[in-house]
Amino acid sequence: LLQSNTNVRIKNPCFFSSRVMFSKKDDMFRIPGSGGHLIGSWDPYKPSGNPQLQSLRFQNLQKLLPCAHEVMQSCSTTEHLVESKTTGETFLVKIYRKLDEIIDAVSKMQTNCVLTLKLDEKGNAVLMGDIGDLVIFISRNELFCVPASSFPGLVPNHVYISAVDEFSYVHLSRIVILNYI
Numbered sequence: 001l002l003q004s005n006t007n008v009r010i011k012n013p014c015f016f017s018s019r020v021m022f023s024k025k026d027d028m029f030r031i032p033g034s035g036g037h038l039i040g041s042w043d044p045y046k047p048s049g050n051p052q053l054q055s056l057r058f059q060n061l062q063k064l065l066p067c068a069h070e071v072m073q074s075c076s077t078t079e080h081l082v083e084s085k086t087t088g089e090t091f092l093v094k095i096y097r098k099l100d101e102i103i104d105a106v107s108k109m110q111t112n113c114v115l116t117l118k119l120d121e122k123g124n125a126v127l128m129g130d131i132g133d134l135v136i137f138i139s140r141n142e143l144f145c146v147p148a149s150s151f152p153g154l155v156p157n158h159v160y161i162s163a164v165d166e167f168s169y170v171h172l173s174r175i176v177i178l179n180y181i
Contacts (some may be wrong), residue, residue, distance in 0.1 A: 012051075014047040015040055021081040021143065025088050036079035036094050039119070058117070058119070060127035071112050072096050080138050081119075091124055091145065091160060092117045093138060114159050114170045129173045131157055140164065 014033040023030050029042045031051075040051040044063045073095035091114050100110035116136065117125040135148045135155070139162040148156035161168045 001136060012040070014038065019080060019143070021083065023083055023090065024085065025083060025090070030081055030090075032079040032081050034079075035077070036092055036125075039081070039092075039123075054123050056119070056123050056125040058060060058125045058127070062131070063127060068113060075112055076109070080143055082136055082138070082143045082145050084134055086130075086147050087134070088118045089131075089145075091128070091136060092129070093104045093136060094121055095138070095161065097163075101115075109163070110166060111161055111163075111168045111170075114161070114172075116159060116172055125133075131172060133157075135160065136147075138162070 014032070015031050015033070016034075018031045018033065020029050020031045022028075023041075026041065027043075028047070029044060031040045031042075033039070033040060037056055039054045039056065041054070042048075042051045075098045078095050078097070080093045080095070081090060084095060093114065095111055096113040096115075097109040098112045100108045102108070116128045116131065118128050118131075119125055133147045133149050134145055134155045135151075135157075136145045136159045137143065139160065146154075148154040148158075155171075157172050159170045159172065161170070
């Protein structure tokens with residue numbers, strides 16, 4: 001069993017602002033590098049100062065319209081790893097947010113685009129337009145993935161985002177973003 005005070009330390013600065021996920025499937029900590037092109041893995045049972053690094057190869061991005069590429073380039077990006085406990089699949093969710101307005105010297109950001117990529121063991125990151133019965137939740141405190149059919153009222157194939165200044169949900173097949181707040 002892991003001790004509750006396990007420290008994950010990766011010296012590479014591209015991991016400094018990323019969130020750590022514990023993969024039950026791989027039995028190790030995983031963390032996306034800034035930009036989402038690199039995944040670091042750290043085995044808590046065999047601690048080492050050198051994490052395992054894996055470069056990702058993005059696939060199916062040609063499905064994006066040219067205007068989507070323009071929007072993505074004008075936004076700030078965060079990357080999140082989430083694992084489905086029911087299917088064992090690992091997803092990289094890239095959230096693109098843009099300044100919406102400034103009120104009383106406080107900037108309000110709004111989600112403009114969400115990409116969900118399924119990762120495999122070989123480093124392939126495949127753009128997903130359909131994750132089946134799954135629903136992904138991303139908030140400041142928690143990331144998780146559950147089957148929609150297990151929770152009445154949830155709509156499958158969605159990513160729900162709860163941020164400080166917005167609540168959004170994205171239907172992955174349409175890349176429609178509905179923002180509330």
